[in-house]
Amino acid sequence: MRRSSLPERGTMASIPDDYHDLFEKETLAHISTLRPDGSPHVTPVWVDYDPEADRVLVNTERGRRKEKNVQGDPRVGLSMTDPDDPYRMLSVTGEVAEITTEGARTHIDELAHRYMGVDEYPNPIETERVILSIRPDHVSEMQG
Numbered sequence: 553m554r555r556s557s558l559p560e561r562g563t564m565a566s567i568p569d570d571y572h573d574l575f576e577k578e579t580l581a582h583i584s585t586l587r588p589d590g591s592p593h594v595t596p597v598w599v600d601y602d603p604e605a606d607r608v609l610v611n612t613e614r615g616r617r618k619e620k621n622v623q624g625d626p627r628v629g630l631s632m633t634d635p636d637d638p639y640r641m642l643s644v645t646g647e648v649a650e651i652t653t654e655g656a657r658t659h660i661d662e663l664a665h666r667y668m669g670v671d672e673y674p675n676p677i678e679t680e681r682v683i684l685s686i687r688p689d690h691v692s693e694m695q696g
Contacts, residue, residue: 566691579632580599582596593618597618608630611682622651628648659681
């Protein structure tokens with residue numbers, strides 16, 4: 553079964569309730585951003601979701617390619633596959649509505665706990681952590 557949510561102009565799509573569980577387990581997403589020359593940059597990321605704001609969250613380090621790219625062009629695409637069912641997927645296209653450092657260090661520790669089972673993000677942080685808050689404009693889902 554394949555469903556897609558296409559919002560009317562001026563409205564945004566929402567992450568379906570029956571896909572919120574993807575943000576509670578070790579689901580890897582691939583995020584696509586646009587380089588200054590317009591070519592795509594795709595990288596795997598840990599992913600999270602803020603249900604109150606209906607925003608997909610990606611935590612990265614200031615100065616990384618994806619953070620630089622969204623500073624120039626906020627349009628992004630994300631694709632994720634359920635780690636327990638490779639035929640269940642969610643795809644989101646939208647825009648980075650906010651880039652913030654507020655709570656980013658705590659957030660990366662929370663993600664490290666979910667993805668690695670550790671209390672603190674183990675990799676050195678060279679600059680500072682930032683959260684990319686993505687507004688979903690189009691959501692596609694598929695179940696096998």
